[in-house]
Amino acid sequence: MTDIDLAREIERRRTFAIISHPDAGKTTLTEKLLLYGNAIQVAGAVKAKRTGRGATADWMALEQQRGISVSTAVMQFPYRGRVLNLLDTPGHEDFSEDTYRTLSAVDSALLVIDGARGVEERTIKLMEVCRLRDTPILTFINKMDRETRDPIELLDEIERVLQIRCAPINWPLGSGRGLLGLYDLHGDRIHRYQRGSGSRIPEDLRLSGLESAAARELLADRHADVLEEVELVRGATHAFDLDDYLAGRLTPVFFGTALGNFGVRELLDQFVQWAPAPQPRATDERDVQPHEPHFSGFVFKIQANMDPRHRDRLAFLRICSGTYRKGLRVRQGRTGKEVKIAEAVTFMAGQRTATDAAVAGDIIGLHSHGAMQIGDSFSERGEAARFVGIPNFAPELFRRVSLRDPLQMKALRKGLQQLAEEGSVQVFFPVKNNDILLGAIGMLQFEVVAFRLQDEYRVAAAYEPVDIYSARWLDFPDAPTEAEFRRKASAGLAIDGASHPTYLASSRVNLALLEERFPTVAFRATREH
Numbered sequence: 001m002t003d004i005d006l007a008r009e010i011e012r013r014r015t016f017a018i019i020s021h022p023d024a025g026k027t028t029l030t031e032k033l034l035l036y037g038n039a040i041q042v043a044g045a046v047k048a049k050r051t052g053r054g055a056t057a058d059w060m061a062l063e064q065q066r067g068i069s070v071s072t073a074v075m076q077f078p079y080r081g082r083v084l085n086l087l088d089t090p091g092h093e094d095f096s097e098d099t100y101r102t103l104s105a106v107d108s109a110l111l112v113i114d115g116a117r118g119v120e121e122r123t124i125k126l127m128e129v130c131r132l133r134d135t136p137i138l139t140f141i142n143k144m145d146r147e148t149r150d151p152i153e154l155l156d157e158i159e160r161v162l163q164i165r166c167a168p169i170n171w172p173l174g175s176g177r178g179l180l181g182l183y184d185l186h187g188d189r190i191h192r193y194q195r196g197s198g199s200r201i202p203e204d205l206r207l208s209g210l211e212s213a214a215a216r217e218l219l220a221d222r223h224a225d226v227l228e229e230v231e232l233v234r235g236a237t238h239a240f241d242l243d244d245y246l247a248g249r250l251t252p253v254f255f256g257t258a259l260g261n262f263g264v265r266e267l268l269d270q271f272v273q274w275a276p277a278p279q280p281r282a283t284d285e286r287d288v289q290p291h292e293p294h295f296s297g298f299v300f301k302i303q304a305n306m307d308p309r310h311r312d313r314l315a316f317l318r319i320c321s322g323t324y325r326k327g328l329r330v331r332q333g334r335t336g337k338e339v340k341i342a343e344a345v346t347f348m349a350g351q352r353t354a355t356d357a358a359v360a361g362d363i364i365g366l367h368s369h370g371a372m373q374i375g376d377s378f379s380e381r382g383e384a385a386r387f388v389g390i391p392n393f394a395p396e397l398f399r400r401v402s403l404r405d406p407l408q409m410k411a412l413r414k415g416l417q418q419l420a421e422e423g424s425v426q427v428f429f430p431v432k433n434n435d436i437l438l439g440a441i442g443m444l445q446f447e448v449v450a451f452r453l454q455d456e457y458r459v460a461a462a463y464e465p466v467d468i469y470s471a472r473w474l475d476f477p478d479a480p481t482e483a484e485f486r487r488k489a490s491a492g493l494a495i496d497g498a499s500h501p502t503y504l505a506s507s508r509v510n511l512a513l514l515e516e517r518f519p520t521v522a523f524r525a526t527r528e529h
């Protein structure tokens, strides 16, 4: 590929995730986006084809059993000359570090909010993560076909709770049974709502401006109220500003219904125009530009393969620069080894894609037999630089592992090491005793770990809750402070799976007191890989 072709291909990419509180409509919206993209191919489907139907891993049975998807899939589809890479995050109400790390691999996010419920607990957490990198966010207020809360109140809540300015792009003309359409605040057009278009692409029913005869007819006795409301909305809300959106300071807001497939096209049309193409990525040495000709990228997720007999894993790599070609030779930053990428799974689904090679912004899946870890960086130029911003998050849930058979200690340690490298769970070893503690963000992580330890490593263990409030990774300014900390706070001190000193606080107060006592020690809520 010439440099110009490469630049053009990269410029077409839009790599993003949909985030929401469970039940807000993420899955439904994803389906509709794929409908417009006219293509679907998910990571699971690609792998199923490769390994054959019979080889489904038992632990995948856990997913089926619980009716959930533990894995993060990648879906690539074309839309209006762009190539969209949609990274799905687990849809179950329980969530895990995977969700967070997926956000490290995207350039923007689409936030779905249930119009009847407004900002919910998970929305707040996900926004905190997006804020770490000032990820641009586009908001879709869903379920306008139901009775919802007052739209102005919803915008106000987003601004207040999520601390981001809102710029409505369209405005709902009614809601629930009274939903007539959406008013395009920028283009002074009305999109008429047609019921029953859920499973197909609806006709594009546009009426001209609010003052038009068609609008008067549609709105009938509500016309005067709508005029007044729209005037109020224009006066009381922020105007859209592309730079503010790209800097994560402002979110354009769209209303609609994913189930009714209304407002989705308008959302997608603007999304592909405004959402950023692949962005430069920071390493610990320099910023890597997507258009650099040499391939580079990092692993943000590792998924156990479907066939446990082979202990094969699929590492999901975000390409940060250049192109991937079969047989590419790259240096793995952590080990310094040269690795040949003989085969990669790509998630191309569209027929219109010009190349079968993947470029910056794309995600590829690499088969890894334990040689790759989350956060691993790869460089065709042979650079040792490490991409930053793929953190571990301080776990909030803890379990003590106790073995039924002490002779299984070796197998347990090996299993936990691998699962920790995959990012399935975090492991902590307190300095005061021989306990092994597991830390997670979502309860489901423990279930997956218990299942896999039993299934793949034949380790039977009990997992008891322990009274720990949270973990903080410690950075000491100097050796004397570290020595004093170790003397005074040894009760909560532990070493994590990557040998980093960690403090396991018994309560919020305990943590606050210690932070006060050791003002020069950094208590970090995230740790880079």
Ligand code: G4P
Pocket (backbone or CB within 6 Å): 020, 021, 022, 023, 024, 025, 026, 027, 028, 029, 091, 142, 143, 144, 145, 146, 256, 257, 258, 259, 260
């Ligand atoms: P999630 O992935 O964010 O968890 O949400 P999901 O899309 O699964 O949607 C949650 C529920 O909300 C589903 O109903 C879905 O049909 C419904 N829903 C999504 N978008 C809209 C919308 O625009 N309007 C209305 N009225 N409902 C919407 P369910 O009963 O839980 O599941 P199902 O039986 O319909 O699949």
